Amino acid sequence: MLDESKAKELLPFLTLETRPDVKGQAxxxxxxxxxxxxxxxYLRTKPDFLKALLTLxxxxxxxxxxxxxxxxINLSADETLHxxxxxxxxxLPTLFQNLLDPGYMFSDRICTILxxxxxxxxxxxxxxxxxxxxxxxxxxxxxxxxTEGFNKVASLHYxxxxxxxxxxxxxxxxxxxxKERCVVQRLLPYTQYNESTVRRGGVVGTLRNCCFDHLHHxxxxxxxxxxxxxxxLPLAGPxxxxxxxxxxxxVDLQYLPEDKRREEDxxxxxxxxxxxxxxxxxxxxxxxxxxxxxxLS
Amino acid sequence: MASLGxxxxxxxxxxxxxxxxxxxxxxxxxxxxxxxxxxxxDTIPMFMKKVPDVIxxxxxxxxxxxxxxxxxxxxxxxxxxxxxKDEGNEYFKEKNYKKAIVxxxxxxxxxxxxxxxxxxxxxxxxAAHYHLGNMRSALKDSVSANKMxxxxxxxxxxxxxxxxxxxxYGDAQQWCDEGLRIHPADKKLxxxxxxxxxxxxxxxxxxxxxxxxxxxxxxxxxxxxxxxxERGVKLxxxxxxxxxxxxxxxxxxxxxxxxxxxxGLMSQEATGSCVFLDDSGTLHWPxxxxxxxxxxxxxxxxxxxxxxxxxxLAVMFGDELPPWDADRKYLPHNLQLFFEDAxxxxxxxxxxxxxxxxxxxxxxxxxxxxxxxxxxxxxxSSYSKQFLSGKKIHWLx
Numbered sequence: 001m002l003d004e005s006k007a008k009e010l011l012p013f014l015t016l017e018t019r020p021d022v023k024g025q026a027x028x029x030x031x032x033x034x035x036x037x038x039x040x041x042y043l044r045t046k047p048d049f050l051k052a053l054l055t056l057x058x059x060x061x062x063x064x065x066x067x068x069x070x071x072x073i074n075l076s077a078d079e080t081l082h083x084x085x086x087x088x089x090x091x092l093p094t095l096f097q098n099l100l101d102p103g104y105m106f107s108d109r110i111c112t113i114l115x116x117x118x119x120x121x122x123x124x125x126x127x128x129x130x131x132x133x134x135x136x137x138x139x140x141x142x143x144x145x146x147t148e149g150f151n152k153v154a155s156l157h158y159x160x161x162x163x164x165x166x167x168x169x170x171x172x173x174x175x176x177x178x179k180e181r182c183v184v185q186r187l188l189p190y191t192q193y194n195e196s197t198v199r200r201g202g203v204v205g206t207l208r209n210c211c212f213d214h215l216h217h218x219x220x221x222x223x224x225x226x227x228x229x230x231x232x233l234p235l236a237g238p239x240x241x242x243x244x245x246x247x248x249x250x251v252d253l254q255y256l257p258e259d260k261r262r263e264e265d266x267x268x269x270x271x272x273x274x275x276x277x278x279x280x281x282x283x284x285x286x287x288x289x290x291x292x293x294x295x296l297s
Numbered sequence: 298m299a300s301l302g303x304x305x306x307x308x309x310x311x312x313x314x315x316x317x318x319x320x321x322x323x324x325x326x327x328x329x330x331x332x333x334x335x336x337x338x339d340t341i342p343m344f345m346k347k348v349p350d351v352i353x354x355x356x357x358x359x360x361x362x363x364x365x366x367x368x369x370x371x372x373x374x375x376x377x378x379x380x381x382k383d384e385g386n387e388y389f390k391e392k393n394y395k396k397a398i399v400x401x402x403x404x405x406x407x408x409x410x411x412x413x414x415x416x417x418x419x420x421x422x423x424a425a426h427y428h429l430g431n432m433r434s435a436l437k438d439s440v441s442a443n444k445m446x447x448x449x450x451x452x453x454x455x456x457x458x459x460x461x462x463x464x465x466y467g468d469a470q471q472w473c474d475e476g477l478r479i480h481p482a483d484k485k486l487x488x489x490x491x492x493x494x495x496x497x498x499x500x501x502x503x504x505x506x507x508x509x510x511x512x513x514x515x516x517x518x519x520x521x522x523x524x525x526x527e528r529g530v531k532l533x534x535x536x537x538x539x540x541x542x543x544x545x546x547x548x549x550x551x552x553x554x555x556x557x558x559x560x561g562l563m564s565q566e567a568t569g570s571c572v573f574l575d576d577s578g579t580l581h582w583p584x585x586x587x588x589x590x591x592x593x594x595x596x597x598x599x600x601x602x603x604x605x606x607x608x609x610l611a612v613m614f615g616d617e618l619p620p621w622d623a624d625r626k627y628l629p630h631n632l633q634l635f636f637e638d639a640x641x642x643x644x645x646x647x648x649x650x651x652x653x654x655x656x657x658x659x660x661x662x663x664x665x666x667x668x669x670x671x672x673x674x675x676x677x678s679s680y681s682k683q684f685l686s687g688k689k690i691h692w693l694x
Contacts, residue, residue, distance in 0.1 A: 255505040
């Protein structure tokens with residue numbers, strides 16, 4: 001049960017200057033508040049709390065910063081909190097700036113918050129707008145995402161779903177499918193990224209969204225991008241094929257070792273098949289349907 | 298020439314007319330010699346077609362002077378470096394890459410403070426190395442150029458190209474990605490990246506293919522070895538010291554020793570034949586027949602284990618007897634075959650009506666170097682008696 005008066009009392013203690021033990025208790029309590037729906041709804045009308053949380057992410061104590069980020073994650077999961085977070089508390093610029101820091105410990109939390117905020121189109125637009133305003137741009141996000149070990153203390157896997165959410169917007173899709181640049185090509189290898197389902201799923205989601213537009217299909221299928229093998233490979237299994245059969249396949253699917261495993265996550269599998277259905281040229285459709293039937297049986 | 302008034306009439310004061318007259322009749326001093334004027338032309342710096350490699354101040358004083366002016370040590374390091382860069386570029390245009398490298402190196406030695414100039418020197422030297430095929434040096438210089446000036450497009454391109462030539466496709470892609478970060482729309486970088494990616498994936502496919510083949514081959518070898526062992530046929534290598542197979546050694550040890558044996562079998566065989574397992578699971582052996590009487594040998598490359606020796610002998614000594622059998626003694630039913638027990642040096646007579654497999658399974662029979670061999674003698678011949686005397690023999694009952 002939310003104790004409104006108690007919560008109200010805590011606000012003055014949510015400052016950097018407060019005594020550490022009091023500060024710690026206050027943030028811990030707020031975290032508890034954000035864990036409930038009622039609590040979130042209460043905080044919706046209290047932008048001062050949100051601002052305080054953001055400020056406290058610069059605190060020296062790691063435990064306090066962690067609590068603040070977790071609170072923000074909980075809050076961002078609730079769509080009704082999006083406007084207060086983004087407009088009144090203005091969290092985005094700070095979050096982005098920290099994300100760019102290769103040594104920032106909490107970048108993974110930031111990615112989760114951003115993913116939550118970009119889930120629905122309205123706030124997604126805000127996220128994109130601030131990205132441009134801060135002179136960071138989508139290019140930088142993709143670059144960070146594709147740079148192995150950019151951040152030594154955070155995996156940044158949740159940039160995948162963030163990108164996927166951002167491709168709700170035509171501007172984002174346009175950037176990724178820009179023929180004058182080399183963006184989508186850098187994302188393709190991640191359809192095979194076994195170390196993280198989140199990252200892999202995010203990339204497949206991004207590709208799926210991008211494939212809704214028929215205009216780009218020819219280019220996507222051409223040598224310049226060659227998207228098809230990257231979509232087929234995760235669905236290929238360890239079947240032993242003769243040399244003749246192998247030579248008939250695209251290069252990436254030839255001579256797969258016997259320990260090759262199919263995509264195990266059913267959601268990602270579904271997205272792969274959907275993307276293939278969208279983008280495959282007619283002769284391939286039959287192959288895809290067979291594959292799909294095999295997978296879903 | 299304007300005449301200075303018409304004062305003097307026909308005779309001018311300045312002696313111009315006289316001069317002109319003399320001009321027609323006398324040769325002027327220091328003129329080129331009519332016969333060798335072309336050679337002389339070549340010695341004048343301005344008209345030289347080719348510059349000598351080493352400029353000897355005694356022979357070509359003018360050239361030496363000009364060179365001294367170019368490489369004037371009084372100038373600043375930047376100017377010297379610039380001059381050397383230009384010199385290198387000239388050589389490069391002429392495709393004289395070795396000389397270009399020397400000039401660029403000299404320019405870098407000046408250690409001038411202009412990092413852009415140094416980046417260009419490194420990049421150009423990288424290009425020269427590239428054209429000479431020195432990929433590693435070219436790559437090294439590209440790296441140096443990139444360090445000097447991280448966004449230098451030509452250095453990034455060259456670095457990627459070197460990696461391509463060195464077949465380091467992953468590295469080439471990284472160079473391209475770095476380049477595209479700064480110059481996102483550059484077509485050359487995009488194309489190079491695309492090619493690098495393609496080659497990388499093809500190379501990966503080739504590696505998978507090779508691995509699969511190797512595995513298949515190993516599987517076949519293992520099956521062969523297992524089949525031989527299953528039949529109780531013993532193998533031995535006599536060219537190298539025999540490795541003692543300890544009983545109770547783990548599977549790995551046995552297979553490893555076996556593999557070595559099989560490799561030995563395959564490599565030692567002089568005629569290139571090796572025992573093999575056919576589709577129906579039957580072994581075929583390369584078999585040697587030795588005729589010590591005439592110092593001859595016969596070789597059957599694929600002797601099926603279910604065939605018996607007599608059948609083959611009937612063919613070998615059938616319609617036509619071999620040319621070395623002058624006395625026409627080697628008739629199939631007249632022959633006695635033996636195998637030698639290497640350890641005890643005994644000869645064991647072989648039952649020619651038994652299938653080869655049975656013969657090889659004899660407890661004292663060992664296949665040496667992958668090829669069973671049999672000594673062939675004519676029954677009761679004097680040579681046979683002589684050959685067999687003094688030896689321990691196990692006759693068939």
